[in-house]
Amino acid sequence: MRSLQVLNERITRCTQCPRLVVYREMIARTKRRQFRDWTYWGRPVPGFGDPKARLYVFGLAPAAHGGNRTGRVFTGDRSGDWLYEALHRFGFASQPHSTHRDDGLRLSDCYVAAAVRCAPPGNKPWPEEFDACRPYVLEELRQLKHVRVVVALGKIAFDHYVKACRELGHPVPSPLPRFDHGARYRLPWGVTLLGSYHPSQQNTFTGRLTRPMFHAVFKQARSYLGKS
Numbered sequence: 472m473r474s475l476q477v478l479n480e481r482i483t484r485c486t487q488c489p490r491l492v493v494y495r496e497m498i499a500r501t502k503r504r505q506f507r508d509w510t511y512w513g514r515p516v517p518g519f520g521d522p523k524a525r526l527y528v529f530g531l532a533p534a535a536h537g538g539n540r541t542g543r544v545f546t547g548d549r550s551g552d553w554l555y556e557a558l559h560r561f562g563f564a565s566q567p568h569s570t571h572r573d574d575g576l577r578l579s580d581c582y583v584a585a586a587v588r589c590a591p592p593g594n595k596p597w598p599e600e601f602d603a604c605r606p607y608v609l610e611e612l613r614q615l616k617h618v619r620v621v622v623a624l625g626k627i628a629f630d631h632y633v634k635a636c637r638e639l640g641h642p643v644p645s646p647l648p649r650f651d652h653g654a655r656y657r658l659p660w661g662v663t664l665l666g667s668y669h670p671s672q673q674n675t676f677t678g679r680l681t682r683p684m685f686h687a688v689f690k691q692a693r694s695y696l697g698k699s
Contacts, residue, residue: 475614478607479517482588487603491589491596498535498590512542518584518611519544525580525617525696526563528554529632530624531669532587532596539590541571544583553670554583554624557685561693580696582615584608586631594671601631608635620692621662625669626650632664652684655691663695 486492499513516538530550533539537548545551546569555576558564563581568574587596587604596604612618612635623629629650637643641660648656654666667680667688674680 475518475522475611478610478614482515482517482607485515485588485607488589488600491587491591491600494535494592495539495589498539502540503536506536506540509540511540513539514542515588516542516544516585516590517588518582519546520578520582521580522582522615523580523617524578524582524615525619526582526692527612527615527618527621528558528581528583528624529621529628530583530585531628532585532594533590534594535590537590538585543569543572544585545569547571549672549675550670553675553682553685557682557689560686561689563689563693582618584611586628605631605635605638609639612636612639619662620665620695622665622667622688622692623650624667625671626666628669629654629664629666636660652680653688665691 496513499511502509502511516533530545533544534548537551538544538546541547545554551569555564555569556567558581559567563579565577569576586608587600588607591600621632623632633643633648648664650666652666652668656664658664665688667685668674670680670685
């Protein structure tokens with residue numbers, strides 16, 4: 472859809488958050504030794520996927536040497552390895568790996584995005600940075616008219632998705648949905664919200680999140696949406 476493309480082009484030009492601009496550009500200049508031959512993206516990272524998606528996967532922010540390097544959300548880091556392997560397993564991705572923008576990956580019936588579009592220091596955006604990015608999230612959700620299932624990766628993404636829904640004028644339940652791995656909420660406007668621990672190394676290396684646990688979330692998403 473042209474309107475979604477226009478939004479993503481606007482996102483990549485954003486300079487609203489001085490701290491994030493300085494950080495993402497510094498990382499792009501200094502690089503990590505193993506990626507010294509890369510030309511880093513070093514800009515805000517737009518959403519990625521099928522404009523007619525019924526599945527919306529919502530994370531926190533790009534990784535400094537992942538999305539900030541490759542220019543595609545959840546691409547080039549271990550979190551992305553977990554995510555796209557799961558999406559491929561359940562028929563949402565054309566291949567199980569995502570290494571760079573031109574690797575041939577295509578998503579089907581799925582769109583992947585984040586609450587904040589620039590890599591933040593320490594993976595911790597400030598509240599005002601969430602606020603600055605939220606209009607992009609709101610517009611993205613307006614454009615993705617077919618979404619029926621949302622997988623929120625981590626409590627922060629979960630809470631910010633709920634906050635975005637409230638700002639869109641949806642009748643958010645009271646009490647508010649609470650995050651947990653495997654949490655499931657059927658929201659009044661016809662969307663099912665699923666919670667999952669984020670596939671960060673902090674969670675996957677410690678065993679807090681295992682592949683069977685992660686797969687179970689996407690298996691549930693697939694069951695709600697039917698066969699691809």
